[in-house]
Amino acid sequence: MTLRVLTVDDSRTILAMLHHTLSNAGFEVLQAEDGKQGLDVLRSQDVDVVITDINMPVMDGIEFIKNVRATGQHNSLPILILTTETSQDKRDQGKAAGGTGWIVKPFDPEKLISVINRVVH
């Protein structure tokens, strides 16, 4: 069974790198460039795990996570926060919004996969 990952980031570089790493690891990768697009994807597609950036235009990662959880449809959907923040602020905010865990940028591919495996059944 192929697991499907939704990656949400406004940086094309990061999206491209995530896509490369994840598809090499056998995941199916969906992409969105901001939280709003991410919500659109979740409305129409089943996704096994979400990886989202925090700082994005239109709808940032925190709002995105809040909205995902607020739908009630995705309470058990693991959401990983992609963050370069070394301060704990953003992680705490992300977690408070309903984030499951986080990945610190720059990520190395093995670590990325292991973190996903940590939160996905």
Next chain:
Amino acid sequence: MSDLDDFKATYFDECSELLTELEEQFAVIEEGERGADRLNAVFRAIHSIKGGAGAFGFTALVGFAHAYETLLDYVRDGRIELTDDVVVLCIRANDIVADHVNAAQTGEALPADYGAEEKARFDALARGETASDSVEEDELDGEMVEEFDLDFTPVMVNLDAPKPTGEAPVEDVFDDAPMMAAEGQWEIRFTPHRALYARANDPLLLFRELAALGKMNVRAILSDVPPLSDFEPFGVYCTWEITLVAPGLGEDAIREVFEFVEGDCDIIIAQAGTVPGLVSDESEMAADVSAEAATDEPDLSSLLALTEEEVAAPVEPVVPPAAFAPEPPAAEIGPQDSFDEAPADLSFAALAAEIAPAPAPAPKVDKPAPVAASAPVAKPAVPTGGGESEEGTGRSVGVQSIRVDLDKVDRVVNMVGELVITQSMLTQQMDETLRARYTELVRGLEVLAQTTRGLQDSVMAIRAQPVKSVFSRMPRLARELATKTGKKIKLETIGENTEIDKTVIEQLSDPLTHMIRNSADHGIESPEKRLAAGKPESGTIRLSAEQAGGNILIIVEDDGAGINRERVLGLARDKGIVAPDITPTDEQIDQLIFAPGFSTAEAVSDISGRGVGMDVVLSNIKKIGGSVHVRSWPGRGTRMTLRLPLTLAVLDVMLVKVGGGPYVVPLSSIVETMQCSRAAFERVPSGGRVLQVRGEYVQVIDLAQRFELSSQQNPDDQFVVLCEAEGNQKVALVVDDIIGQQQVVIKSLEENFESVDGIAGGTILGDGNVALIVDVQGLRTSPIHQNAA
């Protein structure tokens, strides 16, 4: 090209967009508009640049961007006030970031302390505000101690920094490790809060991860399950006691497993035997299952099952509430072979098969653990990476634009160009007799013509981009120039949403840079001189773009001193550009600044720094089928106008014959055509000739003579193409014959041959003949070489 190079290309692409965005945002911020949206956009741009830089190890860039980002973050949340000084600092910082990006891209080294001064200022600004920012753990600590009332210091999972991956050796498990305080033997007490489930974390996954570290034994403690009267359906009442045996296993590795659930659970981690009572004896346990990593499949599901005593209570309380956890029944579990390649993973499929009969390897089950029907069992495990099972094509959903390789667009543009030409050729082949005979064919050709036109417009629209992307780089240039020259310069931009072909835009940056340098260096006067001349202290350079018919006009104007004609003419004579016996008009003198080989001393020395003059502007612009015109008003300023084709690919032209050969004149510059006798040309004292057209005298240029061809045309029956050049100046081109209108694909002469005076390019006609494109502006403004007829 390696993947990394690909990513880098994407990254630098993205950086240039982000840097443009920064320029744009700060152009507005500088004017006093400081809305949250703008600050957020600026923050995001720097944040993205930093993020990518980190991935590629551009440490200098990361370091600088990080400090800048911190400053912006504080500005954003109001901790630092965005004063004008801070704005100036930020604008400077943008330039430094741009330089870092550029250095990373080109591999050139910047000084080690580049930007250090600014960075120090960020740090100083940020420091002033952060002293109070510190730990928040105290509160949690207290809670823990109180709740458990244990006389020891609990080991908290500390999440201040990501922990290094604690790889614990699992091959070397001692089956009969003595149960005493020993390194590598851990006791963990773990009570999830409801929030843990609400954030889609799952104890089962944590146990799975722990089990991978060593030999694990887990017990579910259900003593907190309240009487049914107090029972909350979504309450979370379960505590787990875990013993973990793995030689050499450090605490960090265990902490890392619980990294994501810190704060969402109560957890105590201690070396075995150091905390009495941390892990209970047999008395209150509900289930006790040992799990051995790597070799055996742990019967984790029974951890969540109930013993007979609890059956009275609903099943839900001890498991993640239905609303919070995925609970596919065991029956849904996928085939076992999907895990064959993942030995390190726990096979829950195998687990399901073993639950009921349980001949499982060494499960120390105190009481048989009946599996409740609703006992949650995990979904099949994930692929563990490295596999190339799926093509893994990413789908971009909900994105309203796509990125297409420019080459692909260019191929379409070229083909459409050829199609347009073929189509016009076909139409031309239809003479009157054919038209009369094949009316259907004619109609078809008309539709084809229309559709082709539409197709061409659509393709061109794909390539069109606002000039903003070039204009937005200019404010930085103006700032730098102001600093270097000590002048005060204000740059205004107008019409930056005007769209031009992407290729034209790319070619525009250098000429514009030169023109603005020229204005700043030679046009704008020093503040003292300006004040003395009764002008405002700071000079203005206005950069504007507008569409005019089939052309785009880019105008660089300044309110400076104007061109010093005496000096320019003197220099031009010295350099032999203007013959001593010729007296050019003021306008012609102005154009001399674009003449090859002409560049004033200043242009070589200071600002431009490259030793190239304005002739580069002219040749660049010509290369893309455009023209340059300069007009100056002494003491009041200078205006340089670039006239650029809307599109590069296809040009509407008038096909004419000169000296027996075909030439084309861009339709966009033609006012009218007429037939007249040579006798109508009147000589003027300077040696040239003029033609009177409706009371206006127009300069006459005989193309045959100009191109040194012999005209066979009867002098009494000349064709004249009246063209309009820059500044509404008209010029009458004398040709042998006028053949008709058509469209041509422009081929560059510079690229294929060399630059020819008076010729803007070449084209291949439908019949395969090469025709040259007449450069009307060039002909008119280079009369200096022209001998009197």
